Amino acid sequence: MMAPRTETLGEKEAEVFRPEIVVLFCQHCVVPDADLSVATMATSRFRARLVMMPCTSKVEPSHLLKILAEGADGIQVVGCPHRQCRRLDGNLRAEKRIEYVRRLLHQIRMGAERLGMERGLDFSGLQLMLLAERRANAVKPLGRNPMQEERIK
Amino acid sequence: MKLRSGSRLERVLAAGHFAVTVEVGPPQGPNPEVIRRKAEWLRGVADAYNVTDNQTAVVRLSSIAGAKLLLEAGLEPVMQTTCRDRNRIALQSDLLGASALGIKNCLCLSGDHQKASASGKLKGHPGAKNVYDVDSIQLLAILQGMRDQAVQASGDPLEQPAPFFIGAAWTPLATPESFRTLRLAKKIEAGADFIQTQAVFDVARFAAAVKKAREMGLCDRVAILAGIVVPRSARMLRYLNERVPGVEVPEELIRRMEAATQPAAEGKKIAKELIEAVRVIPGVRGVHLQAIENEAVLPEIIQSADLLPRPELNAEPARAASIRNR
Amino acid sequence: MIIAESKPILELVHQLSGRRRILLTGCACCVAECAAGGEREVETLAPLLRLALKVEGHSLEILTKTVERQCEWEFVEELAELIPQADAVLSLACGIGVQAVAERFPEIPVYPGVNTTSLALREEPGLWAARCQACGDCVLGETFGLCPIARCAKSLQNGPCGGTRKNGKCEVDENVDCVWNLIVERAAAKGRLESLLRIRQPKDWSNSHHGGPKRMLREDLRP
Numbered sequence: 001m002m003a004p005r006t007e008t009l010g011e012k013e014a015e016v017f018r019p020e021i022v023v024l025f026c027q028h029c030v031v032p033d034a035d036l037s038v039a040t041m042a043t044s045r046f047r048a049r050l051v052m053m054p055c056t057s058k059v060e061p062s063h064l065l066k067i068l069a070e071g072a073d074g075i076q077v078v079g080c081p082h083r084q085c086r087r088l089d090g091n092l093r094a095e096k097r098i099e100y101v102r103r104l105l106h107q108i109r110m111g112a113e114r115l116g117m118e119r120g121l122d123f124s125g126l127q128l129m130l131l132a133e134r135r136a137n138a139v140k141p142l143g144r145n146p147m148q149e150e151r152i153k
Numbered sequence: 154m155k156l157r158s159g160s161r162l163e164r165v166l167a168a169g170h171f172a173v174t175v176e177v178g179p180p181q182g183p184n185p186e187v188i189r190r191k192a193e194w195l196r197g198v199a200d201a202y203n204v205t206d207n208q209t210a211v212v213r214l215s216s217i218a219g220a221k222l223l224l225e226a227g228l229e230p231v232m233q234t235t236c237r238d239r240n241r242i243a244l245q246s247d248l249l250g251a252s253a254l255g256i257k258n259c260l261c262l263s264g265d266h267q268k269a270s271a272s273g274k275l276k277g278h279p280g281a282k283n284v285y286d287v288d289s290i291q292l293l294a295i296l297q298g299m300r301d302q303a304v305q306a307s308g309d310p311l312e313q314p315a316p317f318f319i320g321a322a323w324t325p326l327a328t329p330e331s332f333r334t335l336r337l338a339k340k341i342e343a344g345a346d347f348i349q350t351q352a353v354f355d356v357a358r359f360a361a362a363v364k365k366a367r368e369m370g371l372c373d374r375v376a377i378l379a380g381i382v383v384p385r386s387a388r389m390l391r392y393l394n395e396r397v398p399g400v401e402v403p404e405e406l407i408r409r410m411e412a413a414t415q416p417a418a419e420g421k422k423i424a425k426e427l428i429e430a431v432r433v434i435p436g437v438r439g440v441h442l443q444a445i446e447n448e449a450v451l452p453e454i455i456q457s458a459d460l461l462p463r464p465e466l467n468a469e470p471a472r473a474a475s476i477r478n479r
Numbered sequence: 480m481i482i483a484e485s486k487p488i489l490e491l492v493h494q495l496s497g498r499r500r501i502l503l504t505g506c507a508c509c510v511a512e513c514a515a516g517g518e519r520e521v522e523t524l525a526p527l528l529r530l531a532l533k534v535e536g537h538s539l540e541i542l543t544k545t546v547e548r549q550c551e552w553e554f555v556e557e558l559a560e561l562i563p564q565a566d567a568v569l570s571l572a573c574g575i576g577v578q579a580v581a582e583r584f585p586e587i588p589v590y591p592g593v594n595t596t597s598l599a600l601r602e603e604p605g606l607w608a609a610r611c612q613a614c615g616d617c618v619l620g621e622t623f624g625l626c627p628i629a630r631c632a633k634s635l636q637n638g639p640c641g642g643t644r645k646n647g648k649c650e651v652d653e654n655v656d657c658v659w660n661l662i663v664e665r666a667a668a669k670g671r672l673e674s675l676l677r678i679r680q681p682k683d684w685s686n687s688h689h690g691g692p693k694r695m696l697r698e699d700l701r702p
Contacts, residue, residue: 060519060522060523061523062519062522062523062526065523065526065527065530066522066526068526068530069525069526069529069530104488104527105530107487107488107489108488108489108492108527108530108531108534109531109534110530110531110534146533146534147529147530147533149533150533150538236633237633241681263633263635263640264633265642266632266633266642266650266651268632268651268652269632269642269650269651283633285633285634285635286681286682286684287681287682288633288634288635288636288637289635289637289640290636290637290638290678290679291636291637291678291679291680291681294678294680295681306681322641323641324640324641327639327641327642327643328639328643328644328645328646328647328657328660329639329643329647329660329663329664331663331667331672332638332639332663332672332675335638335672335675335676336637336638336639338676339637339638339676339678342676342678343678351641398641398642398643398644398645398650399641399642399643
C-alpha cells in the first residue's frame with residue numbers, strides 16, 4: 001500500500017491544481033482505530049478533508065451541494081458494501097441521491113465527476129486518502145471550482 | 154321503412170347487399186388533386202369512401218373538405234369526425250355544414266390522443282390542448298338528435314333536421330373484451346346505424362365477438378362492416394399485432410408473410426381471403442378496407458374478392474325490407 | 480394534493496442571470512409533500528443555483544425562507560422583512576402561492592421555480608398520479624370511485640375507447656392504467672356491469688375553468 005507523498009511545496013503551488021476533496025465516510029466502513037490525521041499531511045497532488053458520518057444514508061443533496069458551493073472541488077462518499085448497511089438499505093438511498101446530484105451537476109455544467117461514491121469495509125485512514133485521490137484525479141480535468149473565488153480572502 | 158339519410162351506403166345495406174367501404178387518406182397539404190387522384194383510382198369499387206379526420210393527430214386536409222372533394226368527384230363520402238379537436242359547438246356546426254354540402258354519412262370517433270401519434274417520424278402536435286368535450290357515444294346521440302328531432306345538444310331547435318347515416322367504430326378484441334359488446338350496445342342505443350370495426354386478422358375471435366353481438370340482438374339493429382387492412386410486410390403485421398390495441402394477428406399469418414417471396418402480393422391475397430372469411434359470418438353486412446397510403450391496390454383486391462361491380466340501385470330510395478327493428 | 484415539479488435548472492439560471500440577490504421562498508404544504516418546493520428543496524436549490532450561476536460567471540446571493548403555506552396572507556406576510564433586501568423572488572410554491580406573493584409584494588419581480596401540474600395522490604413513495612381535474616361536477620359515485628375525467632387521457636364518460644392495451648394500460652402512456660378497464664373490472668366484481676350501459680350525457684363543464692375563472696363566494700362566511 002503506497003503512502004501519499006509528503007513533499008514540501010514551493011512556488012509551483014499556485015499554478016498546479018490540487019483538487020480539494022471532501023470525503024464523507026460512514027463510521028462503519030473504517031477500522032475502529034483508523035488514523036484520520038493522515039488528511040493533514042500535505043500532498044502535491046490533492047488536498048482532502050475527512051468527515052465522518054453515522055451512515056451514508058444521512059447524506060442529503062443539500063449537504064453535497066452546500067459543500068460544493070463552499071468551494072470544494074469534489075466529494076467522495078465512502079460507504080459500506082451493498083448488502084451491509086446497518087440501516088438496511090441506507091447506502092442504496094445514498095446512491096440514489098448521489099446519482100440525482102451528479103445529474104444536476106452535469107446539467108449545470110459543473111461536471112458529474114465532482115461527486116462519486118465508493119464502497120468497502122475496514123478502510124484505514126490511508127485508504128480513505130487513496131479514495132480521495134481517486135476523486136481528485138477525476139476532478140482534475142474539470143478544473144477548479146469557480147466558487148473558490150467567493151471565499152473570504 | 155323510411156330511410157334516415159338516403160345515402161348510397163344506407164340504401165345498399167337496406168337492399169340487403171354486402172357493402173364495401175374504403176378509406177381515403179387526405180394529404181398533409183392543401184392540394185385537392187391528391188384526393189381527386191385517389192378518387193379516380195377508386196371510382197366504382199366501393200359504396201362509400203371514408204375520409205379520415207386528422208388520423209393519429211397528424212394535421213391533414215380536413216375530413217369535411219376531403220368529403221366534399223369526393224362528392225364533387227362523384228363518390229359518396231363517409232366523413233370521419235373525432236372528439237379530440239372540436240367541442241360540441243364546433244362539432245354540430247361542422248355537421249350542419251357537412252349536411253349542407255351534401256355529406257350524408259358520418260363516422261363518430263373519440264380520436265387518437267395527440268400524445269400517442271402513431272406516425273413515428275413526424276413531430277405532430279403533442280403540446281396541443283385537447284378538447285374531448287364530448288365522447289364518441291355522446292356525439293352519436295347528438296347526431297341522432299340533430300337528425301330525428303331537429304335539436305341541438307343543448308335542446309335548442311335546429312331550423313331543419315340534418316339527415317345523417319350515423320356510424321361508429323368497434324374494437325371487439327380490445328381489453329376489456331367482456332365489455333366490448335356492451336359498448337357496442339351502448340353505441341347502438343345512442344344512435345349508431347352502421348359500424349366499421351378495427352382491423353380483423355383473427356377471424357375466429359372476431360366471429361366469436363360477432364356471435365355475442367348477434368345473441369344480444371345487436372346485429373338486427375346495426376350493420377357491421379368488418380375492417381380489413383391490407384398487409385404489406387411481416388414487419389407491418391407484427392407492428393399491428395404488438396402496437397395497435399385490439400388488433401390480433403395470428404402467428405401463422407405473420408409467418409406466412411415472412412415466408413413470402415413477394416410480400417406485397419401475398420398481402421393482397423391475405424386481404425382477399427380475410428374478406429371472404431368475414432363475409433360468411435352471420436351478422437357481418439360488409440367490409441371496410443384500408444390500405445394506408447397505398448389506396449391503389451384496393452380495386453384489384455375488391456375485384457379478386459368477387460365484390461365488383463358494386464350493385465346498381467334505383468334512383469329512388471329502395472323500398473326493401475328495413476335494416477332495423479326499432 | 481396539488482403537485483408540482485422542479486423547473487429545469489437551466490431555465491431558472493436563464494431567468495435569474497441579471498440578479499444579484501434573490502429571495503428563495505419555499506412552502507411547507509403541497510409542494511413540500513411532493514418534494515418540489517419545501518424547506519429541503521430550498522436548501523438544495525440555493526447552493527445549486529449559486530453554483531450554476533457561477534459557472535456562467537455570475538455571482539448570486541440567495542436569502543431563503545420557507546413559510547407554512549404561501550396561499551395564506553398571514554404566512555405570506557412573514558416575507559415582508561426580507562423582500563426589501565432582494566431584487567427578485569424565486570418562489571417554489573405552486574402557482575397559487577407564487578401569485579399570492581406577487582400580489583402582496585407588487586414592487587418586486589416574482590418568478591416561479593416549479594411547474595404546477597395536477598391534483599394527485601401519492602400512490603407510493605416517489606410516485607404521484609393525477610386523480611382530480613377539478614371539473615366541478617363530481618360524479619364519482621357512478622364510476623365506482625374511479626374518475627375517468629382525470630384518469631382517462633380523453634376524459635371519456637361512456638366506457639373505454641379502442642386504445643386499451645392488452646395489459647390494461649392506456650395507449651397514450653404505457654405506465655398509466657386504462658381507468659375504464661379498472662371501472663369495468665370493479666363493476667364486474669360487484670355484479671353491476673349493467674350499470675355501465677346507461678348513457679352519460681355530455682358533461683356540464685361550466686363549473687370548472689371552462690366556465691370562466693372560478694370564483695367561489697360563501698355569504699355565510701363573509702365578515
